[in-house]
Amino acid sequence: MRVVLSTWGSRGDVEPLAGLAMRLRELGVEVRVCAPPDEEFADLLARAGVPLVPLGPTVRSVVAGPKPPSAKDAFRLAPELVAARFETLSAAAEGCDALLATGLMPAGARDVAEKLGLHYVFACFHIFGLPSRHFPPGSRPGKPLPEGETDNRVLWKADAQRVNALYGGPLNSHRAAIGLPPVDDVRDHVFAGRPWLAADTALCPSQGMTDFDLVQTGAWILPDERPLPAGLEAFLDAGEPPVYVGFGSMAAHAPEGIARVAVEACRAQGRRVVLARGWAGLAPIDDGDDCFAVGEVNQQALFPRVAAVVHHGGAGTTGTAARAGAPQVVVPRIADQPYWAARVAELGIGAAHNGPTPTFESLSDALRTALTPETRERAQALARTIPTDGAMVAAKRLVEAAGTGALSRL
Template sequence: MRMRVLLSTIGSRGDVQPVVALASRLRSLGEEVRVCAPPDFREWIDGLGIPVVPLGPELRGTAAPEPAAGRSLPSPEDLRRQVEETVAAQFATVGRAARGCDVLVACGALQVAARSVAETLEIPYVHASYCPVTLPSPHHAPPPMPGLVPPDGADDAALWELDAQRWNAVFGAALNAHRASAGLEPVTDVRGHVFTDRPWLAADPVLGPWPGSADLDVVQTGAWILPDPRPLPDDLEAFLDAGDPPVYFGLGSMPAPGDIGRVMVQTARELGRRAVVSRGWAGLSPVDGGPDCFSVGEVNQQALFRRVAAVVHHGGAGTTTAAARAGAPQVVIPQVYDQPYWARRVADLGIGAAHAPGPPTVDSLAAVLARALEPGATAKARAVAAQVRTDGADAAARLLAALERVPEDHVDRIRRPR
């Protein structure tokens, strides 16, 4: 009998593509699967033959270019309303999509309602994270959050306690109101409730090893990588063939700080390199029509990154993994959440360099890019590429397929609220 699986996520391409990778692998094993994801990705997922249920509003507009400073944070009232709307949409949409399913897998940190839906339907629930630093551990601090300044002198344990308090303050009232309507007991530890005491970590163990925790029994599956068979466009192939390998620049779904497009192109020229600039959600483009620059939209990164001299990017888990698999040295320009972690890992592994926080200038970006282009970093990147696992989605799919055979006390522990 086939297992029916619901995979749910909220976020950008970096949050959705791993879910699609796992969905594709589950289907290849003969399981039934459907996906809840933002409507930005409905056409793409539909085109892969995977049933998709749109969840929440479109997100693409959140990456519009903006000044380095000047965007105000939402007011407490705006934040409260946004949280209530998000939690209500999750209960309604995920609740409908999960009917008839045998297991619910919630991916990323914004899936606040998914475990409650699983409890109502009395089906197993799994939480999956994409980066070690998003899960509580005494060996690292929580990821930085916009607008929150940690107290001076606070150690990692204190920061995690403050993080738990923030989860309760932001989501507790809305979550428990819907749980009460469903006849469920309230939860007092929202973060622990969402993550469970046995979360999955869909990150490569070389790039993002789990450092350990006495409170969490983390299952590290490896990154969920979606194979991409698409050829590169003919005009891009022609550009790549016309000279030395260029430097790739892209910020994915992130906003564009300052005049970053100009900085990127001038940095490449400063070092005597050609440039490929990914437009991304912020609509980046080369500053001129020079023959040493090429603009790309959605493209097969797995193929492109094998053809470039280096990858300069925002530090998303997916892009970091794709560049590492390709053996391309990296420069990470981190902005938010898990990106500073991936910047540190790239630097610590010696497979590239991390730009300091803040918008880059030509001088600052050229300095770190020059380090990433040194022969030692290139050699190290190629060595690490051979160690990056490609079977993470398969490992996760087989774990899900085996859920019906796990001990009953484990299934109870998955369901039990905290």
């Protein structure tokens, strides 16, 4: 059996596919993964034993400029990604039985599957982007949502129109070129009726929260057996557990001055700091021996040894910290990050920073909440309840679905 997995987005969109690919290979499935050609993503997939099939531009080239991507950039990127999916997936999916797509609105993936007669699955890592009567859509490039409108149904219809404006023209042009009829609603066409949700039910409860009958598998975790760097091990052993501060692969535009604010706030709580450089290139603010800077590191090994994790609120970092039983301070900026910040606060396993730009005072307040014994007790209690087999659950389900589809085509 052969399966192709596809994504375009940050590390949080790629690493789960590496975890799923590893479990599929354990079941004897031949796996191909189409993802952005960033070097660190190739390394992730290499750990899963799967080569990266380049799809679209590198993410770093899009997000790591002097300014955040603009709406104009988004309208230029959307047709580029649609074209890349038709070209790359058409070749990669030849001879496969199923195609699973995730990441930034994967318009084009379902269409390739349709043309080749493959079983298609859309997967997501949170519910934030799925139409719902319970919450409004997030920000998206294009026409603003109706001002003053509070009916979420109306807002989600407007969101569908924004997706059509971004992807509809190029998608239907490529569909016509391969003999397929046009689609009227790109967003719901991509979601395909029954999306898969790769998230834990405690962190991301979904029952009745969206307009879809979701298949919730649990998080797709890529096991990490890498040792921590010797210097970091020595730093951890030299004192009390530090606070980890990092803002992920999408942090090229981290809050201005965040390194100084974070280090000083941690010091005010009597805590040392492990500072993750990330794409923002964060660096220690002085030569004090209470701050240790790291590059890409095994968070699964590190987080159980820290006092708290200060981060941007990506699904992957939130889940890794939760499974480690580490209290969290979430400083959300975009997309699903406010959702994860709210969940951390609701569960009592940390604090949600109010706003995207922390000050010494505001981050100190959040740290005081996260560093209490009561918060740690709740975080560790939750950690004991979180399943870690979500990738295998999804792999078995995909094999079953793909096998049924393959038989139906005989």
